[in-house]
Amino acid sequence: MNNILVIGAGGVSSVTVHKMAGLPDTFNNITLASRTLKKCKNIQTSVKNKFNIDINIAELDADNVNDTVNLIKKINPFLVLNLALPYQDLNIMDACLITNTHYIDTANYEPRDEAKFEYKWQWNYKEKFEEKGLMALLGSGFDPGVTNVYTAYTKKHLLDNIDTLDILDCNDGDHGHPFATNFNPEINIREITSDSKHWENKEWKIGPALKNKISFEFPEIGHKNMYLMYHEELESLTKHFPEIQRARFWMTFGDSYLNHLEVLENVGMTSINPIKYKGINIIPLQFLKNVLPDPGSLGKRTKGKTCIGTIITGTKDNSEKTFYTYNICDHEKCYKELGSQAISYTTGVPAMIGAMLMINKIWFKPGVWNIEQFDPDPFMDLLNKHGLPSKTIELNKKLNF
Numbered sequence: 224m225n226n227i228l229v230i231g232a233g234g235v236s237s238v239t240v241h242k243m244a245g246l247p248d249t250f251n252n253i254t255l256a257s258r259t260l261k262k263c264k265n266i267q268t269s270v271k272n273k274f275n276i277d278i279n280i281a282e283l284d285a286d287n288v289n290d291t292v293n294l295i296k297k298i299n300p301f302l303v304l305n306l307a308l309p310y311q312d313l314n315i316m317d318a319c320l321i322t323n324t325h326y327i328d329t330a331n332y333e334p335r336d337e338a339k340f341e342y343k344w345q346w347n348y349k350e351k352f353e354e355k356g357l358m359a360l361l362g363s364g365f366d367p368g369v370t371n372v373y374t375a376y377t378k379k380h381l382l383d384n385i386d387t388l389d390i391l392d393c394n395d396g397d398h399g400h401p402f403a404t405n406f407n408p409e410i411n412i413r414e415i416t417s418d419s420k421h422w423e424n425k426e427w428k429i430g431p432a433l434k435n436k437i438s439f440e441f442p443e444i445g446h447k448n449m450y451l452m453y454h455e456e457l458e459s460l461t462k463h464f465p466e467i468q469r470a471r472f473w474m475t476f477g478d479s480y481l482n483h484l485e486v487l488e489n490v491g492m493t494s495i496n497p498i499k500y501k502g503i504n505i506i507p508l509q510f511l512k513n514v515l516p517d518p519g520s521l522g523k524r525t526k527g528k529t530c531i532g533t534i535i536t537g538t539k540d541n542s543e544k545t546f547y548t549y550n551i552c553d554h555e556k557c558y559k560e561l562g563s564q565a566i567s568y569t570t571g572v573p574a575m576i577g578a579m580l581m582i583n584k585i586w587f588k589p590g591v592w593n594i595e596q597f598d599p600d601p602f603m604d605l606l607n608k609h610g611l612p613s614k615t616i617e618l619n620k621k622l623n624f
Contacts, residue, residue, distance in 0.1 A: 229254070235406070237562070238571025240266055304327050310335045313332055330367070457472055528552060534547045
């Protein structure tokens with residue numbers, strides 16, 4: 224029996240669990256755990272109504288390693304899929320080591336008190352997982368995740384060497400709110416307000432957040448302003464494809480979003496440093512998270528599309544070539560299928576696919592691995608089958624910015 228424990232019950236988890244429930248031959252015993260049992264019950268009810276499938280639910284504070292260990296021992300899953308907060312990654316990995324359980328996640332570990340996005344903490348677990356014959360798969364979302372697979376696919380099939388890599392993330396969705404985030408506001412805002420960082424000539428170039436802006440014409444969407452940022456997949460991709468001379472990550476934002484964000488920053492609401500209020504320590508960003516719209520509530524009112532992909536330039540048979548591989552995802556279609564918006568959908572589906580490849584032993588090797596270290600072909604095939612089809616076009620020239 225393919226037991227799986229999913230930790231976290233947000234929008235991404237809802238998509239993942241629904242997709243798993245639709246594949247009972249692979250995922251025939253699902254347990255969903257979260258500190259907020261009500262969210263688990265809502266997903267449980269939705270799955271039952273849609274598929275007539277029963278999933279198990281449990282209350283869990285994943286900050287507590289002992290509680291996580293006890294739940295894993297009770298369920299005895301083949302693997303734990305971590306869709307909780309990135310602060311909890313190491314605690315959940317520790318629980319997996321104690322219980323001899325495989326591990327998969329969608330985002331790298333972050334310290335609570337510092338906005339740092341690095342794989343070093345999780346890479347340090349490599350020998351521990353190898354010694355126990357366990358596998359940990361890191362970053363099985365879209366970015367990181369699918370973008371890593373796109374890079375590996377391009378290298379395997381289209382280019383002999385990669386010279387430059389640009390990851391472009393465009394969300395043209397309109398939810399109608401003056402200000403909201405499409406996934407956990409605390410994580411989203413920490414990421415966006417951090418310094419930009421990109422890889423160039425074998426070193427990291429660091430700059431101010433949201434200052435380097437380019438207009439780009441996205442397929443099926445049109446021209447949008449995108450901003451140079453840092454995203455964790457740049458670290459693993461430049462490590463595993465060392466020939467890359469330049470790697471950058473770009474994300475689109477509307478002017479209204481940026482104006483609201485600037486005001487919030489200026490009044491201190493995006494700070495992660497605690498302040499005292501009536502004798503209680505409060506972290507402003509965590510307070511802000513609780514007054515903003517729940518990302519899970521945005522699906523029914525969001526219209527538009529996302530376009531996320533990679534533009535990669537390199538050589539093939541000594542000739543320079545540039546390929547653009549991308550996915551278009553429609554918010555309204557995602558809501559019609561699973562009651563989610565496209566940001567949750569594009570992360571939740573790859574999480575299910577990564578778990579499927581591990582369960583079926585198609586991707587399986589003891590240690591701690593990033594997604595681009597495996598054969599991209601089965602992942603690409605499953606993306607096409609499960610709602611995230613990709614398109615690859617050859618551009619007539621490399622990017623000129």
